[in-house]
Amino acid sequence: MKIGLYFITSSEFSRTHEELAEAVLRVGVRFIQFREKNMSARQMFSVAKNLRKLTWEYSATLIVNDRVDLALAVEADGVHLGQDDLPFEVVKDIFDGIVGVSTHSVDEAKKAERYIDYISAGPVFRTTTKKNAKEPIGLEGLRRIVSSVKKPVVAIGGINKFNIEDVLKTGVKGVAVISAIANSQNPEKSAKELLEIVKRYLDD
Amino acid sequence: MKIGLYFITSSEFSRTHEELAEAVLRVGVRFIQFREKNMSARQMFSVAKNLRKLTWEYSATLIVNDRVDLALAVEADGVHLGQDDLPFEVVKDIFDGIVGVSTHSVDEAKKAERYIDYISAGPVFRTTTKKNAKEPIGLEGLRRIVSSVKKPVVAIGGINKFNIEDVLKTGVKGVAVISAIANSQNPEKSAKELLEIVKRYLDD
Numbered sequence: 001m002k003i004g005l006y007f008i009t010s011s012e013f014s015r016t017h018e019e020l021a022e023a024v025l026r027v028g029v030r031f032i033q034f035r036e037k038n039m040s041a042r043q044m045f046s047v048a049k050n051l052r053k054l055t056w057e058y059s060a061t062l063i064v065n066d067r068v069d070l071a072l073a074v075e076a077d078g079v080h081l082g083q084d085d086l087p088f089e090v091v092k093d094i095f096d097g098i099v100g101v102s103t104h105s106v107d108e109a110k111k112a113e114r115y116i117d118y119i120s121a122g123p124v125f126r127t128t129t130k131k132n133a134k135e136p137i138g139l140e141g142l143r144r145i146v147s148s149v150k151k152p153v154v155a156i157g158g159i160n161k162f163n164i165e166d167v168l169k170t171g172v173k174g175v176a177v178i179s180a181i182a183n184s185q186n187p188e189k190s191a192k193e194l195l196e197i198v199k200r201y202l203d204d
Numbered sequence: 205m206k207i208g209l210y211f212i213t214s215s216e217f218s219r220t221h222e223e224l225a226e227a228v229l230r231v232g233v234r235f236i237q238f239r240e241k242n243m244s245a246r247q248m249f250s251v252a253k254n255l256r257k258l259t260w261e262y263s264a265t266l267i268v269n270d271r272v273d274l275a276l277a278v279e280a281d282g283v284h285l286g287q288d289d290l291p292f293e294v295v296k297d298i299f300d301g302i303v304g305v306s307t308h309s310v311d312e313a314k315k316a317e318r319y320i321d322y323i324s325a326g327p328v329f330r331t332t333t334k335k336n337a338k339e340p341i342g343l344e345g346l347r348r349i350v351s352s353v354k355k356p357v358v359a360i361g362g363i364n365k366f367n368i369e370d371v372l373k374t375g376v377k378g379v380a381v382i383s384a385i386a387n388s389q390n391p392e393k394s395a396k397e398l399l400e401i402v403k404r405y406l407d408d
């Protein structure tokens with residue numbers, strides 16, 4: 001599983017999930033998460049179906065946040081779980097695909113490791129995207145998680161074109177961004193810039 | 205599938221889901237829905253697991269509201285979907301069990317009928333349990349739905365021991381209650397009273 005630049009869609013800025021996904025797919029992003037906290041399941045289904053169509057067109061991986069049933073319904077490649085979602089050890093029994101989980105410490109990462117396919121670790125830096133975000137773990141905290149697990153680690157939280165190289169140097173296999181792209185004046189250009197840096201560290 | 209008295213658990217009153225479920229199971233209710241709008245998925249999983257254990261003990265049917273993934277995770281017998289949840293035609297593909305759907309009109313009931321196993325119709329009367337509840341359909345509206353579909357109809361909304369006979373006379377196969385039991389001083393006694401009336405109309 002290759003992750004690289006991992007774009008998480010958001011409807012909290014001025015564009016739709018579909019517009020953002022299409023912009024990043026066009027410039028080469030191949031790992032996308034659908035994350036939405038305000039729509040009804042019926043609405044989410046409709047958006048996720050569109051994202052599935054787009055990601056298939058570009059042979060990209062589609063991950064659905066939280067809702068395993070939605071992931072099953074649209075045949076997503078994976079689900080991403082938070083610590084408050086369905087337990088990952090249970091999800092592995094009902095979902096036959098990629099399972100990722102958010103972690104904030106070495107302890108959480110180690111607990112999740114044997115059940116899941118990738119670990120997201122963060123927030124690395126302070127971020128405004130997530131309300132009630134936890135204290136940043138910093139590059140040091142990220143490095144500790146990377147060195148204590150064997151599964152691929154994805155860094156998340158406050159990552160942008162100015163700090164992404166520092167993040168990549170910790171040994172992560174993926175870098176997740178939301179606002180650096182979704183809140184950019186030109187999402188396509190921002191994705192392209194970030195992708196160029198990521199590819200210098202994580203090329204196949 | 206026998207429905208009869210269909211109890212929907214609620215944590216909005218002074219008892220837990222588990223306490224309520226155990227009370228109604230003890231007196232003979234055999235169709236229970238877990239409905240919860242405020243807990244995290246992780247918390248819901250923990251409660252639903254307890255309800256699954258209880259309902260298995262009593263050979264009762266367990267239905268999970270909204271979340272098909274939660275139903276899969278705890279091996280519930282069925283899911284209940286609202287008009288804003290995942291589309292029932294899709295759910296039938298990912299969930300191999302009972303699928304019920306909330307309807308408010310003959311039109312909604314007929315659209316759902318061929319995909320699902322039972323139709324809930326309501327609110328029959330005015331109710332305080334559900335915020336933003338729709339206009340009541342009344343006994344007349346209920347009768348119209350019952351006579352226009354072949355699948356079993358479950359009446360819901362404001363049903364109590366004083367009006368339940370009128371509801372049963374419309375030809376429904378089930379009667380769903382929340383507050384008539386959950387908000388009772390003695391849930392067990394209230395469930396028993398309702399069950400006795402239901403059994404006069406819907407005995408096997």
Ligand code: NI
Pocket residue numbers: 286287306307
């Ligand atoms: Ni409804």
